[in-house]
Structures are given as C-alpha cells and as structure tokens.
Amino acid sequence: MPDYECQDCSADVQVPSDALDGEIVVCPDCGLELQVKRKSTGEIELTEVTKEKEDWGE
Amino acid sequence: MTGSIGMLYDQLRPEERLLIEAAKRKSLKLGLHDSEKLYLNINKMDQEELFEEIVLQRCLSYFRSVHLTSLLENKGITVINSSKIASVCGNKLLASIKLEEANIPTPHTVVAFSIEAALKALDEIGYPAVLKPIIGSWGRLIAPLRDIESAKAILEDRENMFPIYQIYYIQEMIQRPSRDIRCFVIGNSVVAAIYRYAPKDDWRTNTARGGHVESCKVTSNMEELALRAAEVFGEGVYGVDMMESENGLTIHEVNYATEFRNSVPATGVDIPGLMLDFAIQKVRK
Numbered sequence: 001m002p003d004y005e006c007q008d009c010s011a012d013v014q015v016p017s018d019a020l021d022g023e024i025v026v027c028p029d030c031g032l033e034l035q036v037k038r039k040s041t042g043e044i045e046l047t048e049v050t051k052e053k054e055d056w057g058e
Numbered sequence: 059m060t061g062s063i064g065m066l067y068d069q070l071r072p073e074e075r076l077l078i079e080a081a082k083r084k085s086l087k088l089g090l091h092d093s094e095k096l097y098l099n100i101n102k103m104d105q106e107e108l109f110e111e112i113v114l115q116r117c118l119s120y121f122r123s124v125h126l127t128s129l130l131e132n133k134g135i136t137v138i139n140s141s142k143i144a145s146v147c148g149n150k151l152l153a154s155i156k157l158e159e160a161n162i163p164t165p166h167t168v169v170a171f172s173i174e175a176a177l178k179a180l181d182e183i184g185y186p187a188v189l190k191p192i193i194g195s196w197g198r199l200i201a202p203l204r205d206i207e208s209a210k211a212i213l214e215d216r217e218n219m220f221p222i223y224q225i226y227y228i229q230e231m232i233q234r235p236s237r238d239i240r241c242f243v244i245g246n247s248v249v250a251a252i253y254r255y256a257p258k259d260d261w262r263t264n265t266a267r268g269g270h271v272e273s274c275k276v277t278s279n280m281e282e283l284a285l286r287a288a289e290v291f292g293e294g295v296y297g298v299d300m301m302e303s304e305n306g307l308t309i310h311e312v313n314y315a316t317e318f319r320n321s322v323p324a325t326g327v328d329i330p331g332l333m334l335d336f337a338i339q340k341v342r343k
Contacts, residue, residue, distance in 0.1 A: 022069065024072065
C-alpha cells in the first residue's frame, strides 16, 4: 500500500495498490475524504472530494 | 452469470473497499459495476449476462438506487436490498407508516403540507420538535424547531426549495442521552451494534457529521426490536437506528444501504464479510 500525503494536514494516507479510479480514501488523521484519480500513465493523484448530492448517504 | 456476486456503486467509499477486501479473503470473485458508466435497455431482457446472479446495491443516491435496482430486478437479478425495501426505507414517511402498522415504538410524528397546517401540527406535538426531509440522509436539513419563531423561519425557507421539502414531516424531540444506537441486521440476525455520539456543537448523531462511535452490547430488547423492525420491510441488510427514550427504546430510522466504516473497527465484527455470506446463501437457495 503506497503512502500519499493528505492535502489538508500532510498526514500519510494509504492507498490500496489496486485502488480504482474514483475510489474514496480517508485521511486517518483529519478525516478528509480524498478521491483517487488514476492518470493514463497509471500514476495516482489524490483530490479532495467536494461533491455531495442531496439524496446521498443514510 | 449464475452463482456469482456483483456490487453496484456510484462512489467507492471505504465500505465498498472493505467489501472488496472481504471478497478477496473469501476467494470470491466480486463483479464491480460503476452505475455512472452503464445504461440499461428496458426492452431487452438479455442483459442479465452483464451482471451476476446476486448484486449488492451500494449506490449512495436514493433515487438512483431505487430505479437502477428496479431495472435489474426486471431482468431477473436478485438485488440486496430489493427496490421494494429501498423505496420504502428510503422514505421516512412511508417507513413510519409501516413501522406504526407493526406497533413498533417510534417518535410521535405528524405530517403537514402547508406552513399553516405545520404550525397547527406543532401546537399538537409541542416544542421543541424536529423537522426532517422525508428523503435525504447524513442528517442533512434535519432542523430542530425550538419555538414558533424558529419554526416559521425554517418552514418559510423550505417553501423555496424542491417540492419534496414541502412535505413537512415533524417529530417530537425525544429526550435522550447525546447518543443513539445503530443495530446491524443481516438476514435474521443482529450481528453488531454501536453507540453513535453527537459531535461537539451538534445534536445529530450521524457519523457523517463527525460523531464518534463505540461498540454497544446488544441487549435482548435491542435485538428483539431491531429484528421486528427489519421484518417489517423484508429479509435484507439494515442499519436500524434507535434512541433510548424515557419510555424505553424507540426506532427513528431503518437504513437500507448502511455504512459501516467506523463500526467494523469499533465492534471487531466483520460486517462486510457477513454481508457477503448473506449474499452467498441467496445464490445457493
């Protein structure tokens, strides 16, 4: 599981090596939700999840 | 595909990752279907080959979940939970009707369709009360109505929103500790329970609002009530939410697509593994 840095608090965020494009990972320190973006080169980039739709969740 | 299991999703959250990992541990092939990448033909029945025999519905969106599940069921695929379960459980008003019919303790609830009638209803129910959207989750737009002035202001706000927010579903505010209880029901068993504590500066206990969870010992009362509530909707996978009121346990919500990322570490129970076992049983039936 490679480590990435949380954009908010700089903590280490673990991303499963088979993470899928669009998968959500959560920063273990600050709880920020980050979305996995897989580039065409296979590299992974994490972006903050900001979208929340009205009828989402439970 | 006979004998196989799939999963529909619109976002792969930690819950779906836990299901993927649980499937790996069980050497089970779990087919993954991104709901945003597929379309289904209503006139063609031969699309069942695109899916597995049993599909776990994990979409976040209520409307997407109900409609997509209906399409799959029309093609002969078993979906957990079914569209019937999702459509009723996902609508607080319809769910309340079913729970009341089964004599399950729920908060005193009134429903009105205009501000004037809502204010009359509040006279009956008394302040403080709680206004909830009939569809919607994570505690969004759930508002405490502390007195007539705040009630008027909040109701007037709702008049400018989408029509579903003008169905005024109002409940008595239950006097309870700053926590509620979620029981996880899978099939005929309560497999785990957690206390959900409200975060600082909030009265809502939803973990999506930053509340924290602790393991909760399942008492016989909790077990009996959670199973009765689940039975109202039919065999499936549920998160049954209850409050400890002065008059005993009362049920305020039955969730049809429960989240469990915080509950697995708190309880040590392999909830995703048990969900897959439940699906496997259905395949074998």
